[in-house]
Amino acid sequence: MLCDICTGVLCHHAGRRKSILHDLRFDHHQRKQSLLLSLEQGCSICSVLARQLEGNGVDLGDGGDLRLQASLSLTWGRQLKRRYYSLEFILEGEVIRTFALQPKVFKLADRWISECQCASPKQEWYPDRLLDLSEVKSVAHLGQHDISKAKVYLLRNSEDWKAKESAKPRENRYVTLSHRWGKAVPVTLVAHNMAELMTRGIALEDLPKTFQDTIIFASQLKEVRYLWIDSLCIVQKSKGDDGLHEEDWYTQSAVMDKVYHKSYLNISATTSPDSSVGLFQKRNLDALKEEKVNLNISGLVNSKSLKEKSESKSLKGCVKAITGSLFKCLKMTSRTSHTRRCTIVDVSLWDDMVEQAPVNTRGWVYQERLLAPRILHFCDGQITWECSERNCTERYPDGIPFLQLKSGDLVERNLLKSFEPENEGKILREARLNGNEDPDKDLPRLHTYELWRRIVEVYSQKDLTVPGDKLIGLSGIAKYFFEFRLKADPKLPQWDLPYVAGLWSEYLESQLLWRVEPVFKDDFSQNVSKRHELRAPSFSWAALDSPQGIIYGEFTNQDLFFRVKSVEMRYIDGGNEFGLVEGLDCHLLLEARLIQVDLQRLDQEVAGVPYGWRFTSEEESDDPYYDGVHGNIYLDSPDSDDDVFEPGARIFCMPAARGERTAKPSERYLICLLLQLKGSDQEGRCFKRIGLTKLSSYEEEKSRKALENTKTEQIYLF
Incomplete structure (x- = not known):
């Protein structure tokens, strides 16, 4: 939803100020208490603004003046293929955030996987070690609610793969996990427990929460039977291993490009600071809804040139703000109307959820992201998708409008992969x-x-x-x-x-x-x-x-x-x-x-x-x-x-x-x-x-x- 302040500015030009520039200027929230009230009401723009201001060191709880201004302009941009309306929020002369206006979990993830063509159609290569999820898949298939006792087993060498493939050749794919070790050191493969992990396995309940969630999720993927986790598939250092970990490290690191590039999918514990937190975070359902607004563009420079030859023809618009939101596909109600129907998109959404998330500050994970054919990110409040074709979120399941701020301008962002x-x-x-x-x-x-x-x-x-x-x-x-x-x-x-x-x-x-x-x-x-x-x-x-x-x-x-x-x-x-x-x-x-x-x-x-x-x-x-x-x-x-x-x-x-x-x-x-x-x-x-x-x-x-x-x-x- 949008609060009365945002609706008034965008739809009715409430608080409009005189401006000799090409943009339209408006008074936005003038008091901190007013912004907090809009935050409590769930305004999608003000929620992001409040988060940004607090991140910049502004104390919103002291009840003082805020004096925010909003600036609406038409932006073209040499690199942009479409027109956008830019909505910037300004505090004390500095832009703090930019918005642009542009005209259930497993099922969605499964849809993204099935539509993506980035991964190899068949499994042509395997790492030296993998975790076998067969027992977990069987227990889950039988509908048993408690699968905590189900075990995963460490497999090694090609003979193990051949034996498994001969049984169910269509379920032979493996997925990888990107995670942050953090202070909570996960269960690891060491010289003295290797044989036990191969013969007796390890129960789900004995693994850290992130590993449990990954195994449960991966076991629901129809074509997947194996999982690769660095801490359980590469020998780690331990007392008395006579240099085994170092020798194994050199061997495994030499094929790290294949481990990720040949995988079916990379699962990323994007938000989790360590392996004890898990994949699944509390979902913010309000954040998954598209916000629409009837944007009043009267008075904007070049607004007359936006008249369409046909009433049914659509425009793309964009709004800049201190936070970063977009108005999606705008349709003109008539040839002379100054109203555009827009969807609000946070330009900085991908950065906040993915790029700046804990796991993606790590050097190793950067390599994993680049090499894996596609990645399913478990973020704060929702899942997101990343491949070389598109980036998606639950709010934008068919692909997010991929824009970024560069030197104050909205430009099209390059896909990382x-x-x-x-x-x-x-x-x-x-x-x-x-x-x-x-x-x-x-x-x-x-x-x-x-x-x-x-x-x-x-x-x-x-x-x-x-x-x-x-x-x-x-x-x-x-x-x-x-x-x-x-x-x-x-x-x-x-x-x-x-x-x-x-x-x-x-x-x-x-x-x-x-x-x-x-x-x-x-x-x-x-x-x-x-x-x-x-x-x-x-x-x-x-x-x-x-x-x-x-x-x-x-x-x-x-x-x-x-x-x-x-x-x-x-x-x-x-x-x-x-x-x-x-x-x-x-x-x-x-x-x-x-x-x-x-x-x-x-x-x-x-x-x-x-x-x-x-x-x-x-x-x-x-x-x-x-x-x-x-x-x-x-x-x-x-x-x-x-x-x-x-x-x-x-x-x-x-x-x-x-x-x-x-x-x-x-x-x-x-x-x-x-x-x-x-x-x-x-x-x-x-x-x-x-x-x-x-x-x-x-x-x-x-x-x-x-x-x-x-x-x-x-x-x-x-």
């Missing part, structure tokens, strides 16, 4: 270009690599319980990406080492120019990244844990000022080139120019930035606007690499490229790597990467003498 270069990859590239001409439009596999850029940038923000899993947690995606996207191109050059610790050998130079984007708090820049030098070499983004993530380097072979001559990698598991590496034993041989610099900490209140550097040999400038200190700098991990500020740290600047390539030529910088000299031998000097810096054309011109006074040499970058 789409790996199509000429569709999703092209859209990503166009978004980075932001209307500029593409200087690398003829670069082979450019749109394919744009998909990889997005994958890494998102993954680099995810959490890992075990920091050493950074590369292995992405190895399944990397392997899949190589086999089905890169290797599928017959023109792909042959490389001895196609994958280099999170980077690709093709266009490797430009990929080395990734950077850590600082975050700003109270107008001050902060970088709390932590370096793990044992798990990856310094030239790889995988050497860092950065809560804010990294900006991946570009893919280009143009405007580069150095060259990678050779690559040396050392793998912990020699048979898996997409897996773990010995971070200190991997290096690149570069041909580059180096200039020594002095790195220093700055007073942010005075300089505006926390760090700066200057060329050691540069003479003092007589230009009053140039002091020789360069502050456009992105250090990888200033806390971990604190020795770079000490006297005699031996820091060097390496001119690397002209970029960003997606910017206008007049707006490109000289991009340089910052390196620390760690030693030298007869073959050359050895360096560690510590960051990246950019010089504007003005700074480059002022430093021309220092830049020209260099010569090319061969160096090792570890």
